[in-house]
Amino acid sequence: MSDDRARRPAGAPRTTAVQRVLDAHAEQLRATRGRALRVLDLGGGTGGTAVPLAVAGHELTVVDPSPDALFSLRRRAVEQGVEQRVRALQGDADTVGALVGPEAAFDLVCLHGTLEVVDDPGAAVGAAAALLAPDATLSLVVAQRLHAVLSNALAGRLERARAVLERPDGRWGEEDPVPRRFDEPAVVALVQEHGLTPVHVQGVRVFADLVPSALLDSEADRAALLALEEAAAQAEEHRLLGSLGSALHVLARRG
Ligand SMILES: C[S@@+](CC[C@H](N)C(=O)[O-])C[C@H]1O[C@@H](n2cnc3c(N)ncnc32)[C@H](O)[C@@H]1O
Incomplete structure:
Protein backbone atom coordinates (compact mmCIF):
# COMPACT_ATOMS: atom_id res chain seq x y z
CA MET A 1 0.00 0.00 0.00
CA SER A 2 1.30 3.47 -0.86
CA ASP A 3 2.02 6.01 1.87
CA ASP A 4 -0.89 8.09 0.61
CA ARG A 5 -3.37 5.25 0.88
CA ALA A 6 -2.09 4.26 4.32
CA ARG A 7 -2.77 7.76 5.63
CA ARG A 8 -6.24 8.04 4.07
CA PRO A 9 -9.01 6.90 6.42
CA ALA A 10 -10.85 3.83 5.14
CA GLY A 11 -14.27 4.79 3.85
CA ALA A 12 -13.50 8.51 4.13
CA PRO A 13 -16.67 10.30 3.14
CA ARG A 14 -17.00 12.18 -0.12
CA THR A 15 -16.71 15.82 0.68
CA THR A 16 -20.02 16.17 2.45
CA ALA A 17 -19.54 19.91 2.97
CA VAL A 18 -19.46 20.39 -0.83
CA GLN A 19 -22.54 18.22 -1.31
CA ARG A 20 -24.44 19.99 1.47
CA VAL A 21 -23.68 23.47 0.09
CA LEU A 22 -24.40 22.44 -3.51
CA ASP A 23 -27.72 20.80 -2.57
CA ALA A 24 -28.82 23.86 -0.59
CA HIS A 25 -27.79 26.19 -3.42
CA ALA A 26 -29.60 24.08 -6.03
CA GLU A 27 -32.76 24.16 -3.90
CA GLN A 28 -32.49 27.94 -3.63
CA LEU A 29 -32.10 28.24 -7.43
CA ARG A 30 -35.02 25.85 -8.02
CA ALA A 31 -37.22 27.94 -5.72
CA THR A 32 -36.25 31.13 -7.59
CA ARG A 33 -36.84 29.63 -11.02
CA GLY A 34 -39.91 27.63 -10.05
CA ARG A 35 -38.70 24.54 -11.93
CA ALA A 36 -36.04 21.84 -11.89
CA LEU A 37 -32.59 23.07 -12.93
CA ARG A 38 -30.66 22.44 -16.11
CA VAL A 39 -27.27 21.35 -14.82
CA LEU A 40 -24.04 20.83 -16.75
CA ASP A 41 -21.32 18.76 -15.08
CA LEU A 42 -17.99 19.20 -16.90
CA GLY A 43 -15.59 16.35 -16.22
CA GLY A 44 -18.45 14.71 -14.35
CA GLY A 45 -16.76 11.31 -14.43
CA THR A 46 -18.84 8.48 -13.00
CA GLY A 47 -21.58 10.79 -11.74
CA GLY A 48 -20.73 11.26 -8.06
CA THR A 49 -22.01 14.83 -8.29
CA ALA A 50 -24.44 14.50 -11.19
CA VAL A 51 -26.50 11.48 -10.18
CA PRO A 52 -27.56 12.83 -6.75
CA LEU A 53 -28.65 16.05 -8.50
CA ALA A 54 -30.69 13.97 -10.97
CA VAL A 55 -32.20 12.06 -8.04
CA ALA A 56 -33.22 15.45 -6.64
CA GLY A 57 -35.16 15.99 -9.90
CA HIS A 58 -32.78 18.15 -11.95
CA GLU A 59 -31.90 17.65 -15.65
CA LEU A 60 -28.24 16.72 -16.03
CA THR A 61 -25.82 16.94 -18.94
CA VAL A 62 -22.49 15.31 -18.10
CA VAL A 63 -19.46 15.89 -20.34
CA ASP A 64 -16.34 13.78 -19.94
CA PRO A 65 -13.70 12.51 -22.39
CA SER A 66 -13.53 9.08 -20.77
CA PRO A 67 -15.82 6.41 -22.27
CA ASP A 68 -15.25 4.22 -19.20
CA ALA A 69 -16.36 6.99 -16.86
CA LEU A 70 -19.45 7.64 -19.00
CA PHE A 71 -20.28 3.93 -19.00
CA SER A 72 -20.16 3.88 -15.19
CA LEU A 73 -22.18 7.09 -15.07
CA ARG A 74 -24.95 5.54 -17.20
CA ARG A 75 -24.97 2.41 -15.06
CA ARG A 76 -25.17 4.49 -11.87
CA ALA A 77 -28.03 6.54 -13.34
CA VAL A 78 -29.92 3.37 -14.26
CA GLU A 79 -29.40 1.93 -10.77
CA GLN A 80 -30.87 5.10 -9.30
CA GLY A 81 -33.74 5.15 -11.81
CA VAL A 82 -32.77 8.57 -13.22
CA GLU A 83 -31.39 7.65 -16.65
CA GLN A 84 -34.10 9.78 -18.30
CA ARG A 85 -32.66 12.85 -16.58
CA VAL A 86 -28.97 12.21 -17.29
CA ARG A 87 -27.50 12.96 -20.73
CA ALA A 88 -23.91 11.72 -21.12
CA LEU A 89 -21.71 13.36 -23.77
CA GLN A 90 -18.14 12.47 -24.62
CA GLY A 91 -16.00 15.59 -24.92
CA ASP A 92 -13.68 18.14 -23.34
CA ALA A 93 -14.55 20.96 -20.98
CA ASP A 94 -12.87 23.70 -23.00
CA THR A 95 -14.73 22.86 -26.23
CA VAL A 96 -18.08 22.03 -24.62
CA GLY A 97 -19.78 24.95 -26.38
CA ALA A 98 -19.53 23.17 -29.74
CA LEU A 99 -20.87 19.96 -28.17
CA VAL A 100 -24.01 21.34 -26.52
CA GLY A 101 -24.75 23.99 -29.16
CA PRO A 102 -24.74 27.78 -29.18
CA GLU A 103 -28.26 28.11 -27.72
CA ALA A 104 -27.58 26.01 -24.62
CA ALA A 105 -27.84 27.77 -21.26
CA PHE A 106 -27.59 26.14 -17.86
CA ASP A 107 -28.71 27.15 -14.36
CA LEU A 108 -25.78 25.42 -12.71
CA VAL A 109 -22.44 24.36 -14.18
CA CYS A 110 -20.10 22.14 -12.13
CA LEU A 111 -16.35 21.81 -12.58
CA HIS A 112 -15.48 19.48 -9.71
CA GLY A 113 -11.99 18.03 -9.76
CA THR A 114 -11.71 18.97 -13.43
CA LEU A 115 -9.56 22.12 -13.51
CA GLU A 116 -6.64 20.05 -12.20
CA VAL A 117 -6.67 17.84 -15.29
CA VAL A 118 -7.66 20.03 -18.26
CA ASP A 119 -5.01 21.50 -20.58
CA ASP A 120 -6.03 25.08 -19.90
CA PRO A 121 -8.03 25.89 -16.72
CA GLY A 122 -8.74 29.43 -17.95
CA ALA A 123 -10.28 28.12 -21.18
CA ALA A 124 -12.39 25.61 -19.23
CA VAL A 125 -13.73 28.29 -16.87
CA GLY A 126 -14.37 30.54 -19.90
CA ALA A 127 -16.31 27.78 -21.69
CA ALA A 128 -18.32 27.08 -18.52
CA ALA A 129 -19.06 30.77 -17.91
CA ALA A 130 -20.26 31.20 -21.49
CA LEU A 131 -22.94 28.54 -20.92
CA LEU A 132 -24.39 30.09 -17.76
CA ALA A 133 -27.90 31.52 -18.02
CA PRO A 134 -28.50 34.89 -16.34
CA ASP A 135 -28.30 34.53 -12.52
CA ALA A 136 -26.87 31.04 -12.90
CA THR A 137 -24.04 29.57 -10.82
CA LEU A 138 -20.67 28.00 -11.49
CA SER A 139 -19.57 25.46 -8.86
CA LEU A 140 -15.82 24.82 -8.75
CA VAL A 141 -13.99 22.26 -6.64
CA VAL A 142 -10.19 22.26 -6.93
CA ALA A 143 -7.27 20.71 -5.07
CA GLN A 144 -5.54 23.17 -2.74
CA PRO A 179 -1.47 17.56 -12.50
CA ARG A 180 -1.89 20.92 -10.74
CA ARG A 181 -3.05 22.46 -7.47
CA PHE A 182 -4.53 25.88 -6.80
CA ASP A 183 -4.41 28.77 -4.34
CA GLU A 184 -7.61 30.50 -3.29
CA PRO A 185 -6.70 34.01 -4.56
CA ALA A 186 -5.89 32.65 -8.03
CA VAL A 187 -9.18 30.76 -8.25
CA VAL A 188 -11.17 33.80 -7.13
CA ALA A 189 -9.32 35.93 -9.72
CA LEU A 190 -10.00 33.33 -12.42
CA VAL A 191 -13.78 33.38 -11.97
CA GLN A 192 -13.81 37.18 -11.70
CA GLU A 193 -11.87 37.44 -14.98
CA HIS A 194 -14.80 35.66 -16.62
CA GLY A 195 -17.38 38.06 -15.25
CA LEU A 196 -18.52 35.94 -12.31
CA THR A 197 -18.95 36.99 -8.68
CA PRO A 198 -17.88 34.54 -5.95
CA VAL A 199 -20.69 34.06 -3.41
CA HIS A 200 -19.23 31.15 -1.47
CA VAL A 201 -15.52 30.34 -1.01
CA GLN A 202 -14.69 27.53 1.39
CA GLY A 203 -11.82 25.13 1.94
CA VAL A 204 -13.10 21.67 2.83
CA ARG A 205 -11.83 18.27 3.93
CA VAL A 206 -9.17 19.57 6.26
CA PHE A 207 -8.48 16.49 8.38
CA ALA A 208 -9.66 13.42 6.48
CA ASP A 209 -6.42 13.01 4.52
CA LEU A 210 -4.17 13.97 7.45
CA VAL A 211 -5.32 11.54 10.14
CA PRO A 212 -3.73 8.09 9.65
CA SER A 213 -6.34 5.39 9.03
CA ALA A 214 -4.82 3.32 11.87
CA LEU A 215 -6.19 5.93 14.27
CA LEU A 216 -9.71 5.61 12.89
CA ASP A 217 -10.72 2.04 13.50
CA SER A 218 -14.28 2.42 14.74
CA GLU A 219 -17.50 3.87 13.39
CA ALA A 220 -17.44 6.30 16.33
CA ASP A 221 -14.00 7.58 15.25
CA ARG A 222 -15.19 8.06 11.68
CA ALA A 223 -18.32 9.85 12.85
CA ALA A 224 -16.17 12.11 15.03
CA LEU A 225 -13.95 12.90 12.04
CA LEU A 226 -16.97 13.78 9.94
CA ALA A 227 -18.33 16.00 12.72
CA LEU A 228 -14.96 17.74 13.00
CA GLU A 229 -14.87 18.34 9.23
CA GLU A 230 -18.38 19.77 9.30
CA ALA A 231 -17.51 22.03 12.25
CA ALA A 232 -14.35 23.25 10.49
CA ALA A 233 -16.29 23.93 7.27
CA GLN A 234 -18.76 26.08 9.17
CA ALA A 235 -16.28 27.91 11.44
CA GLU A 236 -16.42 31.30 9.71
CA GLU A 237 -14.25 32.82 12.45
CA HIS A 238 -11.44 30.32 11.72
CA ARG A 239 -11.11 30.64 7.95
CA LEU A 240 -7.43 29.67 8.22
CA LEU A 241 -8.59 26.08 8.65
CA GLY A 242 -10.31 26.25 5.28
CA SER A 243 -7.06 27.29 3.57
CA LEU A 244 -5.64 23.97 4.76
CA GLY A 245 -8.46 21.88 3.30
CA SER A 246 -7.57 19.42 0.56
CA ALA A 247 -10.18 21.02 -1.69
CA LEU A 248 -11.53 24.51 -2.26
CA HIS A 249 -15.22 24.94 -3.12
CA VAL A 250 -16.25 28.13 -4.90
CA LEU A 251 -19.75 29.11 -6.00
CA ALA A 252 -19.72 32.04 -8.42
CA ARG A 253 -22.78 33.76 -9.87
CA ARG A 254 -23.31 35.32 -13.23
CA GLY A 255 -24.95 38.66 -12.52
C1 LIG B 1 -10.94 13.74 -10.60
S1 LIG B 1 -12.14 13.29 -11.77
C2 LIG B 1 -13.52 14.18 -11.16
C3 LIG B 1 -14.80 13.50 -11.45
C4 LIG B 1 -16.05 14.18 -10.88
N1 LIG B 1 -16.19 15.56 -11.33
C5 LIG B 1 -16.08 14.11 -9.38
O1 LIG B 1 -16.04 15.15 -8.73
O2 LIG B 1 -16.15 12.99 -8.86
C6 LIG B 1 -11.64 14.21 -13.19
C7 LIG B 1 -12.51 13.94 -14.39
O3 LIG B 1 -12.15 14.86 -15.42
C8 LIG B 1 -12.19 14.17 -16.64
N2 LIG B 1 -11.39 14.93 -17.63
C9 LIG B 1 -10.08 14.76 -18.00
N3 LIG B 1 -9.74 15.64 -18.95
C10 LIG B 1 -10.86 16.40 -19.19
C11 LIG B 1 -11.16 17.46 -20.08
N4 LIG B 1 -10.25 17.96 -20.93
N5 LIG B 1 -12.42 17.98 -20.06
C12 LIG B 1 -13.36 17.48 -19.23
N6 LIG B 1 -13.13 16.48 -18.36
C13 LIG B 1 -11.90 15.94 -18.34
C14 LIG B 1 -11.67 12.79 -16.32
O4 LIG B 1 -12.04 11.85 -17.30
C15 LIG B 1 -12.33 12.55 -14.96
O5 LIG B 1 -13.59 11.93 -15.12
Whole structure:
Protein backbone atom coordinates (compact mmCIF):
# COMPACT_ATOMS: atom_id res chain seq x y z
CA MET A 1 0.00 0.00 0.00
CA SER A 2 1.30 3.47 -0.86
CA ASP A 3 2.02 6.01 1.87
CA ASP A 4 -0.89 8.09 0.61
CA ARG A 5 -3.37 5.25 0.88
CA ALA A 6 -2.09 4.26 4.32
CA ARG A 7 -2.77 7.76 5.63
CA ARG A 8 -6.24 8.04 4.07
CA PRO A 9 -9.01 6.90 6.42
CA ALA A 10 -10.85 3.83 5.14
CA GLY A 11 -14.27 4.79 3.85
CA ALA A 12 -13.50 8.51 4.13
CA PRO A 13 -16.67 10.30 3.14
CA ARG A 14 -17.00 12.18 -0.12
CA THR A 15 -16.71 15.82 0.68
CA THR A 16 -20.02 16.17 2.45
CA ALA A 17 -19.54 19.91 2.97
CA VAL A 18 -19.46 20.39 -0.83
CA GLN A 19 -22.54 18.22 -1.31
CA ARG A 20 -24.44 19.99 1.47
CA VAL A 21 -23.68 23.47 0.09
CA LEU A 22 -24.40 22.44 -3.51
CA ASP A 23 -27.72 20.80 -2.57
CA ALA A 24 -28.82 23.86 -0.59
CA HIS A 25 -27.79 26.19 -3.42
CA ALA A 26 -29.60 24.08 -6.03
CA GLU A 27 -32.76 24.16 -3.90
CA GLN A 28 -32.49 27.94 -3.63
CA LEU A 29 -32.10 28.24 -7.43
CA ARG A 30 -35.02 25.85 -8.02
CA ALA A 31 -37.22 27.94 -5.72
CA THR A 32 -36.25 31.13 -7.59
CA ARG A 33 -36.84 29.63 -11.02
CA GLY A 34 -39.91 27.63 -10.05
CA ARG A 35 -38.70 24.54 -11.93
CA ALA A 36 -36.04 21.84 -11.89
CA LEU A 37 -32.59 23.07 -12.93
CA ARG A 38 -30.66 22.44 -16.11
CA VAL A 39 -27.27 21.35 -14.82
CA LEU A 40 -24.04 20.83 -16.75
CA ASP A 41 -21.32 18.76 -15.08
CA LEU A 42 -17.99 19.20 -16.90
CA GLY A 43 -15.59 16.35 -16.22
CA GLY A 44 -18.45 14.71 -14.35
CA GLY A 45 -16.76 11.31 -14.43
CA THR A 46 -18.84 8.48 -13.00
CA GLY A 47 -21.58 10.79 -11.74
CA GLY A 48 -20.73 11.26 -8.06
CA THR A 49 -22.01 14.83 -8.29
CA ALA A 50 -24.44 14.50 -11.19
CA VAL A 51 -26.50 11.48 -10.18
CA PRO A 52 -27.56 12.83 -6.75
CA LEU A 53 -28.65 16.05 -8.50
CA ALA A 54 -30.69 13.97 -10.97
CA VAL A 55 -32.20 12.06 -8.04
CA ALA A 56 -33.22 15.45 -6.64
CA GLY A 57 -35.16 15.99 -9.90
CA HIS A 58 -32.78 18.15 -11.95
CA GLU A 59 -31.90 17.65 -15.65
CA LEU A 60 -28.24 16.72 -16.03
CA THR A 61 -25.82 16.94 -18.94
CA VAL A 62 -22.49 15.31 -18.10
CA VAL A 63 -19.46 15.89 -20.34
CA ASP A 64 -16.34 13.78 -19.94
CA PRO A 65 -13.70 12.51 -22.39
CA SER A 66 -13.53 9.08 -20.77
CA PRO A 67 -15.82 6.41 -22.27
CA ASP A 68 -15.25 4.22 -19.20
CA ALA A 69 -16.36 6.99 -16.86
CA LEU A 70 -19.45 7.64 -19.00
CA PHE A 71 -20.28 3.93 -19.00
CA SER A 72 -20.16 3.88 -15.19
CA LEU A 73 -22.18 7.09 -15.07
CA ARG A 74 -24.95 5.54 -17.20
CA ARG A 75 -24.97 2.41 -15.06
CA ARG A 76 -25.17 4.49 -11.87
CA ALA A 77 -28.03 6.54 -13.34
CA VAL A 78 -29.92 3.37 -14.26
CA GLU A 79 -29.40 1.93 -10.77
CA GLN A 80 -30.87 5.10 -9.30
CA GLY A 81 -33.74 5.15 -11.81
CA VAL A 82 -32.77 8.57 -13.22
CA GLU A 83 -31.39 7.65 -16.65
CA GLN A 84 -34.10 9.78 -18.30
CA ARG A 85 -32.66 12.85 -16.58
CA VAL A 86 -28.97 12.21 -17.29
CA ARG A 87 -27.50 12.96 -20.73
CA ALA A 88 -23.91 11.72 -21.12
CA LEU A 89 -21.71 13.36 -23.77
CA GLN A 90 -18.14 12.47 -24.62
CA GLY A 91 -16.00 15.59 -24.92
CA ASP A 92 -13.68 18.14 -23.34
CA ALA A 93 -14.55 20.96 -20.98
CA ASP A 94 -12.87 23.70 -23.00
CA THR A 95 -14.73 22.86 -26.23
CA VAL A 96 -18.08 22.03 -24.62
CA GLY A 97 -19.78 24.95 -26.38
CA ALA A 98 -19.53 23.17 -29.74
CA LEU A 99 -20.87 19.96 -28.17
CA VAL A 100 -24.01 21.34 -26.52
CA GLY A 101 -24.75 23.99 -29.16
CA PRO A 102 -24.74 27.78 -29.18
CA GLU A 103 -28.26 28.11 -27.72
CA ALA A 104 -27.58 26.01 -24.62
CA ALA A 105 -27.84 27.77 -21.26
CA PHE A 106 -27.59 26.14 -17.86
CA ASP A 107 -28.71 27.15 -14.36
CA LEU A 108 -25.78 25.42 -12.71
CA VAL A 109 -22.44 24.36 -14.18
CA CYS A 110 -20.10 22.14 -12.13
CA LEU A 111 -16.35 21.81 -12.58
CA HIS A 112 -15.48 19.48 -9.71
CA GLY A 113 -11.99 18.03 -9.76
CA THR A 114 -11.71 18.97 -13.43
CA LEU A 115 -9.56 22.12 -13.51
CA GLU A 116 -6.64 20.05 -12.20
CA VAL A 117 -6.67 17.84 -15.29
CA VAL A 118 -7.66 20.03 -18.26
CA ASP A 119 -5.01 21.50 -20.58
CA ASP A 120 -6.03 25.08 -19.90
CA PRO A 121 -8.03 25.89 -16.72
CA GLY A 122 -8.74 29.43 -17.95
CA ALA A 123 -10.28 28.12 -21.18
CA ALA A 124 -12.39 25.61 -19.23
CA VAL A 125 -13.73 28.29 -16.87
CA GLY A 126 -14.37 30.54 -19.90
CA ALA A 127 -16.31 27.78 -21.69
CA ALA A 128 -18.32 27.08 -18.52
CA ALA A 129 -19.06 30.77 -17.91
CA ALA A 130 -20.26 31.20 -21.49
CA LEU A 131 -22.94 28.54 -20.92
CA LEU A 132 -24.39 30.09 -17.76
CA ALA A 133 -27.90 31.52 -18.02
CA PRO A 134 -28.50 34.89 -16.34
CA ASP A 135 -28.30 34.53 -12.52
CA ALA A 136 -26.87 31.04 -12.90
CA THR A 137 -24.04 29.57 -10.82
CA LEU A 138 -20.67 28.00 -11.49
CA SER A 139 -19.57 25.46 -8.86
CA LEU A 140 -15.82 24.82 -8.75
CA VAL A 141 -13.99 22.26 -6.64
CA VAL A 142 -10.19 22.26 -6.93
CA ALA A 143 -7.27 20.71 -5.07
CA GLN A 144 -5.54 23.17 -2.74
CA ARG A 145 -1.80 23.60 -2.62
CA LEU A 146 -1.37 24.25 1.13
CA HIS A 147 -3.01 20.99 2.12
CA ALA A 148 -0.52 19.05 0.01
CA VAL A 149 2.36 21.00 1.57
CA LEU A 150 1.13 20.08 5.03
CA SER A 151 0.26 16.45 4.36
CA ASN A 152 3.63 15.77 2.72
CA ALA A 153 5.50 17.50 5.55
CA LEU A 154 3.58 15.56 8.23
CA ALA A 155 4.46 12.33 6.41
CA GLY A 156 8.16 13.28 6.49
CA ARG A 157 8.31 13.91 2.73
CA LEU A 158 9.94 17.27 3.19
CA GLU A 159 11.37 17.72 -0.29
CA ARG A 160 7.97 17.01 -1.79
CA ALA A 161 6.37 19.48 0.62
CA ARG A 162 8.82 22.15 -0.48
CA ALA A 163 8.30 21.40 -4.18
CA VAL A 164 4.51 21.72 -3.78
CA LEU A 165 5.02 25.03 -2.00
CA GLU A 166 7.44 26.46 -4.57
CA ARG A 167 6.44 25.05 -7.95
CA PRO A 168 3.93 27.18 -9.89
CA ASP A 169 1.82 24.08 -10.64
CA GLY A 170 1.80 22.95 -6.98
CA ARG A 171 3.08 19.44 -7.83
CA TRP A 172 5.76 17.56 -5.96
CA GLY A 173 7.22 16.12 -9.17
CA GLU A 174 6.43 14.43 -12.45
CA GLU A 175 5.14 11.34 -10.61
CA ASP A 176 2.57 13.38 -8.68
CA PRO A 177 -0.85 12.02 -9.72
CA VAL A 178 -2.41 15.49 -9.41
CA PRO A 179 -1.47 17.56 -12.50
CA ARG A 180 -1.89 20.92 -10.74
CA ARG A 181 -3.05 22.46 -7.47
CA PHE A 182 -4.53 25.88 -6.80
CA ASP A 183 -4.41 28.77 -4.34
CA GLU A 184 -7.61 30.50 -3.29
CA PRO A 185 -6.70 34.01 -4.56
CA ALA A 186 -5.89 32.65 -8.03
CA VAL A 187 -9.18 30.76 -8.25
CA VAL A 188 -11.17 33.80 -7.13
CA ALA A 189 -9.32 35.93 -9.72
CA LEU A 190 -10.00 33.33 -12.42
CA VAL A 191 -13.78 33.38 -11.97
CA GLN A 192 -13.81 37.18 -11.70
CA GLU A 193 -11.87 37.44 -14.98
CA HIS A 194 -14.80 35.66 -16.62
CA GLY A 195 -17.38 38.06 -15.25
CA LEU A 196 -18.52 35.94 -12.31
CA THR A 197 -18.95 36.99 -8.68
CA PRO A 198 -17.88 34.54 -5.95
CA VAL A 199 -20.69 34.06 -3.41
CA HIS A 200 -19.23 31.15 -1.47
CA VAL A 201 -15.52 30.34 -1.01
CA GLN A 202 -14.69 27.53 1.39
CA GLY A 203 -11.82 25.13 1.94
CA VAL A 204 -13.10 21.67 2.83
CA ARG A 205 -11.83 18.27 3.93
CA VAL A 206 -9.17 19.57 6.26
CA PHE A 207 -8.48 16.49 8.38
CA ALA A 208 -9.66 13.42 6.48
CA ASP A 209 -6.42 13.01 4.52
CA LEU A 210 -4.17 13.97 7.45
CA VAL A 211 -5.32 11.54 10.14
CA PRO A 212 -3.73 8.09 9.65
CA SER A 213 -6.34 5.39 9.03
CA ALA A 214 -4.82 3.32 11.87
CA LEU A 215 -6.19 5.93 14.27
CA LEU A 216 -9.71 5.61 12.89
CA ASP A 217 -10.72 2.04 13.50
CA SER A 218 -14.28 2.42 14.74
CA GLU A 219 -17.50 3.87 13.39
CA ALA A 220 -17.44 6.30 16.33
CA ASP A 221 -14.00 7.58 15.25
CA ARG A 222 -15.19 8.06 11.68
CA ALA A 223 -18.32 9.85 12.85
CA ALA A 224 -16.17 12.11 15.03
CA LEU A 225 -13.95 12.90 12.04
CA LEU A 226 -16.97 13.78 9.94
CA ALA A 227 -18.33 16.00 12.72
CA LEU A 228 -14.96 17.74 13.00
CA GLU A 229 -14.87 18.34 9.23
CA GLU A 230 -18.38 19.77 9.30
CA ALA A 231 -17.51 22.03 12.25
CA ALA A 232 -14.35 23.25 10.49
CA ALA A 233 -16.29 23.93 7.27
CA GLN A 234 -18.76 26.08 9.17
CA ALA A 235 -16.28 27.91 11.44
CA GLU A 236 -16.42 31.30 9.71
CA GLU A 237 -14.25 32.82 12.45
CA HIS A 238 -11.44 30.32 11.72
CA ARG A 239 -11.11 30.64 7.95
CA LEU A 240 -7.43 29.67 8.22
CA LEU A 241 -8.59 26.08 8.65
CA GLY A 242 -10.31 26.25 5.28
CA SER A 243 -7.06 27.29 3.57
CA LEU A 244 -5.64 23.97 4.76
CA GLY A 245 -8.46 21.88 3.30
CA SER A 246 -7.57 19.42 0.56
CA ALA A 247 -10.18 21.02 -1.69
CA LEU A 248 -11.53 24.51 -2.26
CA HIS A 249 -15.22 24.94 -3.12
CA VAL A 250 -16.25 28.13 -4.90
CA LEU A 251 -19.75 29.11 -6.00
CA ALA A 252 -19.72 32.04 -8.42
CA ARG A 253 -22.78 33.76 -9.87
CA ARG A 254 -23.31 35.32 -13.23
CA GLY A 255 -24.95 38.66 -12.52
C1 LIG B 1 -10.94 13.74 -10.60
S1 LIG B 1 -12.14 13.29 -11.77
C2 LIG B 1 -13.52 14.18 -11.16
C3 LIG B 1 -14.80 13.50 -11.45
C4 LIG B 1 -16.05 14.18 -10.88
N1 LIG B 1 -16.19 15.56 -11.33
C5 LIG B 1 -16.08 14.11 -9.38
O1 LIG B 1 -16.04 15.15 -8.73
O2 LIG B 1 -16.15 12.99 -8.86
C6 LIG B 1 -11.64 14.21 -13.19
C7 LIG B 1 -12.51 13.94 -14.39
O3 LIG B 1 -12.15 14.86 -15.42
C8 LIG B 1 -12.19 14.17 -16.64
N2 LIG B 1 -11.39 14.93 -17.63
C9 LIG B 1 -10.08 14.76 -18.00
N3 LIG B 1 -9.74 15.64 -18.95
C10 LIG B 1 -10.86 16.40 -19.19
C11 LIG B 1 -11.16 17.46 -20.08
N4 LIG B 1 -10.25 17.96 -20.93
N5 LIG B 1 -12.42 17.98 -20.06
C12 LIG B 1 -13.36 17.48 -19.23
N6 LIG B 1 -13.13 16.48 -18.36
C13 LIG B 1 -11.90 15.94 -18.34
C14 LIG B 1 -11.67 12.79 -16.32
O4 LIG B 1 -12.04 11.85 -17.30
C15 LIG B 1 -12.33 12.55 -14.96
O5 LIG B 1 -13.59 11.93 -15.12
